[in-house]
Amino acid sequence: MSGLFRRLATRPGATVPFTIDGVQAEARVGDLLISAILLHRHALRRFEFGPGERAGYCLMGACQDCWVGLADGRRLRACTTLIESGMAVVTGGADA
Amino acid sequence: MPEPVVAIVGAGPAGLRAAQVLAEASLRPLLIDEGHRAGGQIYRRPPPGAERPAAALYGFEAGRARALHDLADALAPRIAYRPGTMVWGIAPREPAGFDLDCLGPEGHGRIPVDRLVLATGAMDRTLPVPGWTLPGVFTLGAAQIALKAQGVAIGRRVALVGAGPLLPLVAHQYAKAGATLAAVLDVTPLAAKIAAAPRLAAMPATLGKGLWYTLRGAVRGLPVRSGVRAVAVEGDRRVEALAWEDSRGRRHRVPCDAVGASFGLRSEAQAADLAGCRFVFEPVTRQWQPERSAEGRSSQPQVYLAGDGSGIGGADVAELQGERTALALLADLGRTRDAAREARLDRQLARQAGFRAALEAAYPYPHHIVKTIADDEIVCRCEGITAGALRRAATERDAREMNRLKALTRIGMGRCQGRVCGHAAAEILAQSLQVPVETVGRLRGQAPIKPIPLREPV
Ligand SMILES: Cc1cc2nc3c(=O)[nH]c(=O)nc-3n(C[C@H](O)[C@H](O)[C@H](O)COP(=O)(O)OP(=O)(O)OC[C@H]3O[C@@H](n4cnc5c(N)ncnc54)[C@H](O)[C@@H]3O)c2cc1C
Numbered sequence A: 001m002s003g004l005f006r007r008l009a010t011r012p013g014a015t016v017p018f019t020i021d022g023v024q025a026e027a028r029v030g031d032l033l034i035s036a037i038l039l040h041r042h043a044l045r046r047f048e049f050g051p052g053e054r055a056g057y058c059l060m061g062a063c064q065d066c067w068v069g070l071a072d073g074r075r076l077r078a079c080t081t082l083i084e085s086g087m088a089v090v091t092g093g094a095d096a
Numbered sequence B: 001m002p003e004p005v006v007a008i009v010g011a012g013p014a015g016l017r018a019a020q021v022l023a024e025a026s027l028r029p030l031l032i033d034e035g036h037r038a039g040g041q042i043y044r045r046p047p048p049g050a051e052r053p054a055a056a057l058y059g060f061e062a063g064r065a066r067a068l069h070d071l072a073d074a075l076a077p078r079i080a081y082r083p084g085t086m087v088w089g090i091a092p093r094e095p096a097g098f099d100l101d102c103l104g105p106e107g108h109g110r111i112p113v114d115r116l117v118l119a120t121g122a123m124d125r126t127l128p129v130p131g132w133t134l135p136g137v138f139t140l141g142a143a144q145i146a147l148k149a150q151g152v153a154i155g156r157r158v159a160l161v162g163a164g165p166l167l168p169l170v171a172h173q174y175a176k177a178g179a180t181l182a183a184v185l186d187v188t189p190l191a192a193k194i195a196a197a198p199r200l201a202a203m204p205a206t207l208g209k210g211l212w213y214t215l216r217g218a219v220r221g222l223p224v225r226s227g228v229r230a231v232a233v234e235g236d237r238r239v240e241a242l243a244w245e246d247s248r249g250r251r252h253r254v255p256c257d258a259v260g261a262s263f264g265l266r267s268e269a270q271a272a273d274l275a276g277c278r279f280v281f282e283p284v285t286r287q288w289q290p291e292r293s294a295e296g297r298s299s300q301p302q303v304y305l306a307g308d309g310s311g312i313g314g315a316d317v318a319e320l321q322g323e324r325t326a327l328a329l330l331a332d333l334g335r336t337r338d339a340a341r342e343a344r345l346d347r348q349l350a351r352q353a354g355f356r357a358a359l360e361a362a363y364p365y366p367h368h369i370v371k372t373i374a375d376d377e378i379v380c381r382c383e384g385i386t387a388g389a390l391r392r393a394a395t396e397r398d399a400r401e402m403n404r405l406k407a408l409t410r411i412g413m414g415r416c417q418g419r420v421c422g423h424a425a426a427e428i429l430a431q432s433l434q435v436p437v438e439t440v441g442r443l444r445g446q447a448p449i450k451p452i453p454l455r456e457p458v
């Protein structure tokens, strides 16, 4: 499955398994949660105040557009959080 | 007497230089930064695991980036460094000093400090354009961060739109990294750049490099279009194309799947607001900024300011100001002064101010974009508040000031606390009322200045 982001600099290093809406996916050590998701998907979440989906905006922790939920109940700002093995991202049906 | 506790908020070029001066004076400053690694915006270091060579990451600025990263490492034993820690509240303490409310790896904490150096940096200044809430639309800065911190492009075919030196810089960096660029559009006129060119020719400042790319005319065979009148992102559920109107009114459309667009920079000044600093309106870049003396003093006796957080000056200025303001702080503590060092910094800063004025003349604020914002356009990305709602509050409910507009419409009350929508909302309100933008004021900062997660990451 190809996503919005495109990896230009390939690097060595371990892969990190995680899931998006229950589907197995793979990231690399050092990937931010937002990259990990958007390398596979086109959006992070549904917009709560109207139609549409969101995929982040500033990537520097300022706009708060990139909050995503995990199956364990955590809510994380995806652009300032590093991917961890086993994270179970729940997009709420975005970009299915 | 015990040594005073000095906290620096922000570990970018400004905060790091301030920390250096205070460490030299054996003050052991507290350096607090939300980022996981020191360096700030321009010299952002990729997270562990995603490192790449400095030359690939920073280009022209590799030398300076390395110098600052080395400085951060060398300072470690002589400062109290708190990475990954956000200052979300600042409250004055009796009889003097402040309590800093922080959230870091160990959870919440309240830190009492005697003096504060605020070096909080800047973010992209944004304006609503049609389609800007579609997934795939990012700021220009975001496009750069994706590349620098992660080695990824924001899309497979990327269009870039801007009104400042960041545009040609990011375009150059994307082209060099092998990304596919669909268009590079500058909404400010080329004439302004040509007029400012002589004054900029001698400019050493880092941000000036962007101009050099523009005047060279092309980024790897792709022309930078100047004087673009309007842009609109098109697409159903995601970005599909960028439409634009050129300087002669002709319409164009290019397919793309991601857009990086922003219109200059805005100071991250909420911390200064909470610390009680007085703000002044800066007419050239049309934004409110905490008042700062040439030496870096704010209007509050125990608060010092440096870097882009109190006036956009770029990385080189941020370093100089960080050093200068720390010297002012030491002087206020009654330490022995180094008059020669102070005078040298003052001279360098005065020279940089001249370059900055030329840079701002080259990239005037794009008023024409504000004028074209349609009533149904979303201004507040957090909660979906439209330009029409703001205009109605102005004309039908007599909102004449930003905080009144906020109370009536919720603009600036969402998760970003007005960081993204604040400037555009002020311009829209001022236009509706037909008054100068400074008369509608600015959104007051409120704690928490950034959202605190209900369940903290463990
Ligand atoms: C996305 C982006 C890209 C840029 N690219 C360039 C470029 O290529 N060339 C150039 O010359 N200039 C660039 N700039 C301009 C840039 O702001 C300056 O060049 C330089 O980084 C300013 O240094 P500074 O120390 O003032 O702030 P910054 O480098 O921005 O550092 C501020 C630091 O403060 C921290 N901070 C802010 N608020 C808080 C808080 N409440 N709690 C804890 N920490 C906090 C931030 O995490 C950050 O690390 C860019 C700006 C942005 C926003």
Ligand code: FES
Binding pocket: A056, A057, A058, A059, A060, A061, A062, A063, A064, A065, A066, A067, A077, A078, A079, A080
């Ligand atoms: S994308 Fe703006 S806060 Fe994460």
